[in-house]
Amino acid sequence: MKGYVTIDKELCKECHLCVEACKKGLIHPSREYNTRGYRPVCFTDEAGECTGCTLCAITCPDIAIEVFREKG
Amino acid sequence: MKKVFCRPKSMTDTVFHYCAGCGHSITHRLIAEVIDEMDIRGITIGVPPAGCAVLAYKYFNVDMIEAQHGRGPATATGIKRMLPDRVVFSYQGDGDLAAIGIAESFHAANRGENITVVFINNAVYGMTGGQMAPTSMLGQKTTTSPAGRASLLDGHPIQISEVFTLLPGTAYIERCTVNSPAAILKTKKAIRKAFEYQLDCRGFSLVEILSPCPTNWKMTPIESNRWIDEVMSKKFPLGVLKDLPAGEAKKGGKTP
Secondary structure, eight states, X not given: OOEEEEEOTTTOOOOOHHHHHOXXXXXXXXXXXXXXXXXXXXXXXXXXXXXXXXXHHHHOTXXXXXXXXXXX | OEEEEOOOTTBOSOOOOXXXXXXXXXXXXXXXXXXXXXXXXXXXXXXXXXXXXXXXXXXXXXXXXXXXXXXXXXXXHHHHHHOTTSEEEEEEEHIIIIIITHHHHHHHHHHTOSOEEEEEEOSEETTTTSEEOTTOOTTOOBTTBTTOOXXXXXXXXXXXXHHHHTSTTEEEEEXXXXXXXXXXXXXXXXXHHHHHHHHTXXXXXXXXXXXXXXXXXXXXXXXXXXXXXXXXXXXXXXXXXXXXXXXXXXXXXXXX
16 A cells, blocks of 8 residues: 545535546545535545545545655 | 645634635635744734635734725835835735725735735625626626626726736736645745745735635536636736846835
């Protein structure tokens, strides 16, 4: 695993720009609601494909995504 | 694992009130990132507009002075003339800059005030409910032009950046957009350059940003990003419109 992202479910407004931005298709719409009535996206990466490229975080208007990457 | 992307330090932890997919919040983040990168948080003063971004002072962790509707550049002029060592930016929408505040903005640019204006062009009046703006596209349906904007009745969309390039006081004018990761990174570079020009006392700098407004365009965020590419950027071509070389830096700007 080269990287991973964390999504703050309370900040997400389900605009789905990150779903479009992720080249590996690791971010999906979900069905559960947050306290503000939006259905936040979720990140699943079972095969360890995430490279920590930050494209999802760059497009996120609500700064709900934090990205972690291996050093080097 | 190392954290490579998080909330910039020049932003507070307040949750944005903007709609899903709004370009304002992306632009706020870019400005905060530039302030962090240039390490100018202590000397930056922002001037938020009236419009959707009226609450911008809640989000930036820098000094902010709320301006009256459209009077951002006039307020910024006053701040810059009293405190010439500060970095002063005015943040304005198209109702604020292109409609009610065109006189203040135009004359601040003409005087070559050494300030930076971030101009958000989303082709409608966002806060008041999607009325036609001076920058609305021909044929665009809004609440005050239900049949589409007609040039005979409503005039043509104003290309503010092109108009401002004619003024000798302006040093740097670029039009960019925030509809894709690549465009967002380009916009960040443009904002950084505008701030650097201000620190070099080169004159008035303007960054126009084509910004999606999914709610008032009645589209999804992804569709509105596509609409910017397919429709808006045809009338408002992207790119650097004016970049005055260092040697030719204009008069005004720095107050002696």
